[in-house]
Amino acid sequence: MTNNNHQRIRLEAVSKRWDDTTAVDAISFDVTPGQFVILLGPSGCGKSTTLRMIAGLEEASAGRIEIGERDVTRLPPGDRGLSMVFQSYALFPHLSVADNIVFGLRSRKVPKAERRERLARVAQLVDLEAYLERKPAQLSGGQRQRVALARSIISEHPICLMDEPLSNLDARLRGEMRREIKALQARLGMTVIYVTHDQVEAMSMGDRVILMQDGRIVQDGAPDELYSRPASAFAASFIGSPAMNLVKLAASDAAAVIDGETEVAVAPAAAAGGQLGIRPEDIEVQPIDGSGVPAEVIDEEYLGADTILQLGVGSQRLRARLPGKHSLSSGTRCRLAWAPEAAHLFGADGLRRDDLTPVAFSATVARTAGKGGAGAPSSTAGSTHP
Amino acid sequence: MAAMTSYRRMQLYGALLLLPAAVLLATFAYLPTIATLINSLFLPGFRGEPAEFVGLENYQLLIEDTTFWRVARNNLIYALGTIPTSIAIALGMALFVNARLPGRGFVRMAYFTPTILPMIAAANIWMFFYAPQIGLFNKLLGALGLSGVNWLGDPSVALTSVIVMTVWKEAGFFMIFYLAALQSIPPELKEASDLEGTSRWSFFWRVTFPLLMPTTLFVLINALINAVRVVDHLFILTKGGPNNATNLLLYYVYENAFSFFDRTYAATITVVILLVLAVVATVKFAILDRRTHYQ
Numbered sequence A: 001m002t003n004n005n006h007q008r009i010r011l012e013a014v015s016k017r018w019d020d021t022t023a024v025d026a027i028s029f030d031v032t033p034g035q036f037v038i039l040l041g042p043s044g045c046g047k048s049t050t051l052r053m054i055a056g057l058e059e060a061s062a063g064r065i066e067i068g069e070r071d072v073t074r075l076p077p078g079d080r081g082l083s084m085v086f087q088s089y090a091l092f093p094h095l096s097v098a099d100n101i102v103f104g105l106r107s108r109k110v111p112k113a114e115r116r117e118r119l120a121r122v123a124q125l126v127d128l129e130a131y132l133e134r135k136p137a138q139l140s141g142g143q144r145q146r147v148a149l150a151r152s153i154i155s156e157h158p159i160c161l162m163d164e165p166l167s168n169l170d171a172r173l174r175g176e177m178r179r180e181i182k183a184l185q186a187r188l189g190m191t192v193i194y195v196t197h198d199q200v201e202a203m204s205m206g207d208r209v210i211l212m213q214d215g216r217i218v219q220d221g222a223p224d225e226l227y228s229r230p231a232s233a234f235a236a237s238f239i240g241s242p243a244m245n246l247v248k249l250a251a252s253d254a255a256a257v258i259d260g261e262t263e264v265a266v267a268p269a270a271a272a273g274g275q276l277g278i279r280p281e282d283i284e285v286q287p288i289d290g291s292g293v294p295a296e297v298i299d300e301e302y303l304g305a306d307t308i309l310q311l312g313v314g315s316q317r318l319r320a321r322l323p324g325k326h327s328l329s330s331g332t333r334c335r336l337a338w339a340p341e342a343a344h345l346f347g348a349d350g351l352r353r354d355d356l357t358p359v360a361f362s363a364t365v366a367r368t369a370g371k372g373g374a375g376a377p378s379s380t381a382g383s384t385h386p
Numbered sequence B: 001m002a003a004m005t006s007y008r009r010m011q012l013y014g015a016l017l018l019l020p021a022a023v024l025l026a027t028f029a030y031l032p033t034i035a036t037l038i039n040s041l042f043l044p045g046f047r048g049e050p051a052e053f054v055g056l057e058n059y060q061l062l063i064e065d066t067t068f069w070r071v072a073r074n075n076l077i078y079a080l081g082t083i084p085t086s087i088a089i090a091l092g093m094a095l096f097v098n099a100r101l102p103g104r105g106f107v108r109m110a111y112f113t114p115t116i117l118p119m120i121a122a123a124n125i126w127m128f129f130y131a132p133q134i135g136l137f138n139k140l141l142g143a144l145g146l147s148g149v150n151w152l153g154d155p156s157v158a159l160t161s162v163i164v165m166t167v168w169k170e171a172g173f174f175m176i177f178y179l180a181a182l183q184s185i186p187p188e189l190k191e192a193s194d195l196e197g198t199s200r201w202s203f204f205w206r207v208t209f210p211l212l213m214p215t216t217l218f219v220l221i222n223a224l225i226n227a228v229r230v231v232d233h234l235f236i237l238t239k240g241g242p243n244n245a246t247n248l249l250l251y252y253v254y255e256n257a258f259s260f261f262d263r264t265y266a267a268t269i270t271v272v273i274l275l276v277l278a279v280v281a282t283v284k285f286a287i288l289d290r291r292t293h294y295q
């Protein structure tokens, strides 16, 4: 690889304020060349605003944006050397597909012969050769999406920004386009910043996910990091489907228990007042004469590959995902267990607490390879796992 | 059998729904048109005598009537003077007030004001601008030490004066259509082209203008029809004078019908006007429409 430092993007304490709203609040991150970075977050958290500031479509109120070695904070969009795919595609309705794709090349006064050659290459890349003469209105949603992609690829800018490019497509097409975009990015070695509020898209496409909330970065890391070590209760609830269970912890004797359930200690006493997070897929349901936290089945939902159980524990509710079909009528009493490393503790402020270790209370739970099932029985509540 | 009657009933139902509009159109558009056409083939009967059928004699008269040709020429100049100018100004104003500028609501209002005024009122205002001694324009010229112009009395200037007033009146109206069309253009189009460093000028000609084409067409047809249809201001400003210098076709029709009491000759000119407008409409629907992108 040649020196592709011109693809590097750096944000330093970038903010965007509108009158009294702060859409983006002093966020910083570095994107290395060739990375596929996802900006993930709920609606209104400032993802689009961040992306638009990088593109130059919105001026940063404070902070500094660098692309390559250049400070581009005050540069117009056309001088930043990047392309963008809009959620609405932003195709020119009166121009044919071919004219739409080469629009930018004409603006940049690329000679006609070269234009034609690049068009042919890109059209083949995104499989649009048969539609070049059509108007956007005569295309399906997926085809329009491809035109928008082609338009950003043909510019040969090393950086491509995408703002929810797949949200107007149906579920199947979205899956297909996800793979296509990912493959294209890898093939062309592009640096991509991709905005989405869909955690599935984020997990499956990104090399790196930046999770945002209220204009701030909550967590920045590889997808599996976000899944296995959520930095806050918010991050935990945002990633995974169904979302991670978050139950309130109350103090009891020398340990913390699930609020309203006093029998089994699940965390050290210091965790009381905070929350315990367990992913539905990490919960094991055992008969009532087994070991673990006593629970009652409230409801079950069969999804084909697995069954989602709604469970009541004390005053709290949890969901458990069991592979295959299970028929547990509501009211059935059972016990729940999970591996200690599957339990996440969050403080009262919602932040992850790594200083505490969840209590291992069940001898039978040994889901993670390499971890023995040697835990303390439930009667030894309060003992802290090393 | 049952299917047949229900089909019949649907047809009847449809016809009934059409009836009110059809009756109104027939009474107030088609019947008068036909009556005018028939009228144009007669000479008026004097002193109670019945009108006399003369075939195309009225048209013969029309062709030989130098005043008619003068008026037709005036109307052509009037159309050429008002239409492109008012459309260009309307587009310019719309682009201006569509941009983010402080107090644009006020500017929009200001531009639109001439439209709300009735033509007669507007003409009265301009009467004051154009008045030879006390008029605003001549006062301003006087302040600059220039001698005044007889804006409405000088045959070589009068038509231009009328044209200027019409442009002033029409541009604001057309601006509203352009403004509506501009606001329906998604802002992402501008952003997408900005990302490629497209200049404003280039964006206007490659995107905005083509997307405004349906509006331009609509405005163009309206302007054309207005150029023939609206003569209210002539009643106030010039009454077609001096020496027919500002006379327009419809005003000439009015003069013939109600000043010279030559109803059939007025009908003849009306038929000619209708023919011209029909040609314009045909051109619009047959040629321009096909080349225009409608969203």
Ligand SMILES: Nc1ncnc2c1ncn2[C@@H]1O[C@H](COP(=O)(O)OP(=O)(O)OP(=O)(O)O)[C@@H](O)[C@H]1O
Pocket (backbone or CB within 6 Å): A018, A021, A022, A023, A041, A042, A043, A044, A045, A046, A047, A048, A049, A050, A197
């Ligand atoms: N032009 C604007 N003027 C004022 N406030 C704005 C403007 N644009 C966005 N905002 C505010 O900034 C915040 C962030 O908006 P942004 O569009 O970045 O959200 P988002 O994360 O992209 O959400 P979504 O997933 O719904 O697209 C929102 O609270 C929004 O109301």
Ligand SMILES: [Mg+2]
Pocket (backbone or CB within 6 Å): A047, A048, A049, A163
């Ligand atoms: Mg957004």
